[in-house]
Amino acid sequence: DTAVSQTPKYLVTQMGNDKSIKCEQNLGHDTMYWYKQDSKKFLKIMFSYNNKELIINETVPNRFSPKSPDKAHLNLHINSLELGDSAVYFCASSQGRRGGYTFGSGTRLTVV
Amino acid sequence: QQPVQSPQAVILREGEDAVINCSSSKALYSVHWYRQKHGEAPVFLMILLKGGEQKGHDKISASFNEKKQQSSLDLTASQLSYSGTYFCGTEGPLTGANNLFFGTGTRLTVIP
Numbered sequence: 001d002t003a004v005s006q007t008p009k010y011l012v013t014q015m016g017n018d019k020s021i022k023c024e025q026n027l028g029h030d031t032m033y034w035y036k037q038d039s040k041k042f043l044k045i046m047f048s049y050n051n052k053e054l055i056i057n058e059t060v061p062n063r064f065s066p067k068s069p070d071k072a073h074l075n076l077h078i079n080s081l082e083l084g085d086s087a088v089y090f091c092a093s094s095q096g097r098r099g100g101y102t103f104g105s106g107t108r109l110t111v112v
Numbered sequence: 113q114q115p116v117q118s119p120q121a122v123i124l125r126e127g128e129d130a131v132i133n134c135s136s137s138k139a140l141y142s143v144h145w146y147r148q149k150h151g152e153a154p155v156f157l158m159i160l161l162k163g164g165e166q167k168g169h170d171k172i173s174a175s176f177n178e179k180k181q182q183s184s185l186d187l188t189a190s191q192l193s194y195s196g197t198y199f200c201g202t203e204g205p206l207t208g209a210n211n212l213f214f215g216t217g218t219r220l221t222v223i224p
Contacts, residue, residue, distance in 0.1 A: 033211075041197060043154070043214040055211060090153060097203070100144060100156030101212065 003027050006091050006104035013081055014112055021076045021107045023091030032074035033092045033101070034066060043090070049074055081111045113138060115202045117215035124190045124222050132218045134200030136181040143176050143183040144201040144212055147194075154199060157185075162205075190222045 004025045013019055025032060031050040037043050047066045048055045054066065063079045078085060091104040115136040122130050134143060142161050146154040158169060160176035160183060171188040187194055197219045201212035 035214075041148075041217050043199060043201075043217075045211050045213060048211050057211075097142065098159065098161065100159050101146075101154075101201075102156065103153035105153050 001026060004091055004093055004102050004104040006089075006107050008107060009105065010108050010110075012110045012112065015081055015083060017081050018077070018079045019081060019109070020078070021089055021091075021109075023074050023076070023104055025072055025091075025093040025102070027093055027095070027102060029093035029095045029099070029102070030071070031094050031096075032068070033094075034074065034076050035090045035092060035103075037088045037090060037106075039087070046076075047074075078109075081109075083111050085109060086111045113202075113204070113213045115200055115213065115215040117198075117200055117218050119218060120216070121219040122221070124194075124220065126192060126222055126224055127189050130187045130190060130220060132185040132187075132198050132200075132220075134183045134185070134202070134215055136202045138181065138202075139205050140176075140178065140181050140202050141205045142203045143174075144203075145174055145183075145185050146199045146201065146214075147196045148199065148217075149196040187220070190220075192222050192224065195220060195222045 007022050033048045034046040046060050065077045067075045088106045088108050090106050092101040094101045118133045144159050145157040148154040162178045174185045176183045197217045199217050200215045
């Protein structure tokens with residue numbers, strides 16, 4: 001059983017398109033996250049969400065929006081894709097402030 | 113809020129030791145350590161909470177100096193399987209969804 005699963009694993013799309021990445025966790029964790037890892041391997045927090053609050057990193061463009069239908073899912077929707085959005089996007093989850101993060105396997109997004 | 117890691121890269125022969133440092137300019141609640149192998153997701157190694165604790169798992173141990181806002185990861189008698197990029201993640205003291213800010217990573221290569 002995959003603890004944190006993301007789909008799709010690879011995504012190639014043209015500039016200007018809208019796309020979504022799905023994430024599901026079966027660990028019963030209370031918080032989920034989206035991270036962006038660029039070509040230099042820098043991991044940058046984009047969003048964190050639990051059933052009480054959504055925290056948005058202020059540097060994330062508003063073209064990016066998280067959507068959480070329930071506690072086990074946190075999807076990422078991206079509008080008007082740009083070349084600079086090309087990166088690997090990781091979903092993660094954790095339980096409280098004393099738990100480590102469990103990462104999904106990542107989605108490699110390529111914008112052409 | 114991004115912590116600073118050093119060194120950026122290190123090459124070891126099997127059996128040698130290494131220390132990776134992580135430093136923050138802000139007060140910390142916790143420090144996480146992760147290892148990421150090429151093409152894979154980061155994997156949680158350990159979390160250290162404020163209080164100056166130390167932790168260890170097998171031959172990998174870490175310490176957290178809350179007053180200095182620093183943590184170090186000690187790898188003893190390195191094995192080939194230790195190769196990968198090590199990231200520290202730091203969390204500030206404010207309550208709420210815990211957002212980790214990751215360092216730039218330390219690329220560790222263990223050779224026979």
